[in-house]
Amino acid sequence: MGSTRPATSVTRSTQRGAMTAEPAWVCAGLPAISGRLREEQRDFVVVERLAYELDGEGTHSFLRVRKTGLSSFEAVRRLARALGRREREVGYAGLKDRHAVTEQWLSIEHLDQSKLSDLEIPGLELLEVTRHRNKLKMGHLRGNRFEIRVRGAAAGDGERAMAMLQRLAERGLPNAFGAQRFGHGGVTPRLGQALLTGEFPRFFQLWTAGEDALGEGPEALLARGPGERMLRDGLMRWRERGDAEWALRGVPKRFLSLCTAALQSEVFNEVLRRRLPELGELLPGDIAFLHRNGACFAVEDAAAEQARAASFEISPSGPQPGPACLRATGQAGEIEDAVLEQFAVSHELFDVRDPWGQKGGRRALRVSLPPESLAAKELDDGGERCVELAFELGRGSFATAVLAELLRDEALR
Structure with a gap:
């Protein structure tokens, strides 16, 4: 972990023995940091940012909670049981990692808030209660703030980490799904x-x-x-x-839907791997992602649209297979078709009416890392040198993509 050796060797994919070139790194040429992750729950802190302000009125109670060592599903289950409600009555905007200390919002309609006064749930702490006019649903999320401690760092790793964070802010972060997505x-x-x-x-x-x-x-x-x-x-x-x-x-x-969504994510990640490190370069036949509103369109002239990609107005996108997924053509389409064949799936395979069916869609291959959110500093924790990182990501993006670049650890992405 933390080697500065460029990733140039050929490795065997974990899926069906396919041979793929090991991808390059956006931060190639900058020295990586070293250290260990997640030795304690407090080493990985996530604070959720909702997509809208809560107005303090309405029939839906919004509860800001801090959970430690619990998945979001388990937190919902414990809260529903403690309040005598069904799990499906509890709304949430996103799923948070189990192996972390995370703050997130949960909502319940028509809740007698007096029941919260003596609420005691292992692993779950109630921080704030307010009201709003609608139920909290998946996607009602602006993003997340991350504070991560890397233990056993080397002298100078704080400066090295900051240099790489700034590189990612300039060129874009690979928008890979994190390993926690795959179980x-x-x-x-x-x-x-x-x-x-x-x-x-x-x-x-x-x-x-x-x-x-x-x-x-x-x-x-x-x-x-x-x-x-x-x-x-x-x-x-x-x-x-x-x-x-x-x-x-x-x-x-x-949960059933999450399983097939993980398969979609696996396909996307492999397409991203094959497009690294030039994630801002449009290819013939690409489907471009418009960052301001999430709209997608077919690129007819890659050279003509490249200036918009250079300014981060648009980015190439990758597939999350399904009937509604726009299909790339040309060179970009050849890459995506090869990956679908590698995983023995098709867009049509996801078109079922069962709970595990997926519509599909497109996801940007890179995302922005707001420069104003970045921080990296060295500190001493019990006689051990650590690097404390801080950054923000939009909804659906994973902190492990940042850590993979900083530690140059392929296992993280």
Whole structure:
């Protein structure tokens, strides 16, 4: 970790043994920093920024909470149980990492706020309560502020980190989905693929113990002692009816959707890898992403549009496969088609009416890193040199993309 050696070797992709060139780095030529990440929960702090101001009126109670060591799903589950509400009644704008200290907003309509006075939930602290006129929904998010501590840093790493952050602000940050999107061992996209291909027993087998459990029935899978409640519930339903597809009815729809979304993200990340390091360079046939409003359009003349990309008005985009995803053509289309073939998926595969169906769309290959949000400083923590980083990202972008560049660690992206 933290080597300054340029990434020029050829590596084997983790998906189906495909050979791909290891990507270059936006910060190539600048020395990387060294150190260790996430040794303590407080080393990774995330503060959510909502997309709008709360007006203090309305039927929806908005709760700003600080969670430690909990996923957003688990925080919602615990809060709903403590208040005697259903999980689906709790609104949230985004999903936050489990292995962190995170502040985010949750909403509940028609809540008797007196129930909050003596609320005690392990891992969850209530910071603020107000009201608003609408339910909080996914996407009601401007972005997130990150404060990250890198332990075991070398002397001078604060200055080195700041130089790389400034480079990313100038050229754009690779908009890769973080490793947390893909679950432990990268199994979540495989769950999504099993859903889309109708391999429902395989879905439960992979979820329980990965490929080690392939071929096992519900009884054997339950004997493995799966820890997640919703997995145990699904396996018991499968055992009850002998029908793995019917058992999926007991699995939260949002989790099933998350599995196929992870497969979309895997495709996008591979397209991004193949376009590095020139993420601001338009190719013939590209679909451009307009940063001011998220609109996309087909690039007819890449040379003529390049000035708009240079000013960060637009950027090339990558696919999140599905029927609504605009299709690139020409050189850009060849890259995307090759990646779809690598992962054995098509846009049409996601076009199902089940809870795991996905419409698809486009995502910018790079995003801005606001210069005014950047900070990097060295400090002493218990006799150990650390670098404390601070930056802001828009919604849907991952801090691990920043850390990958600073530490030059391919495993982070």
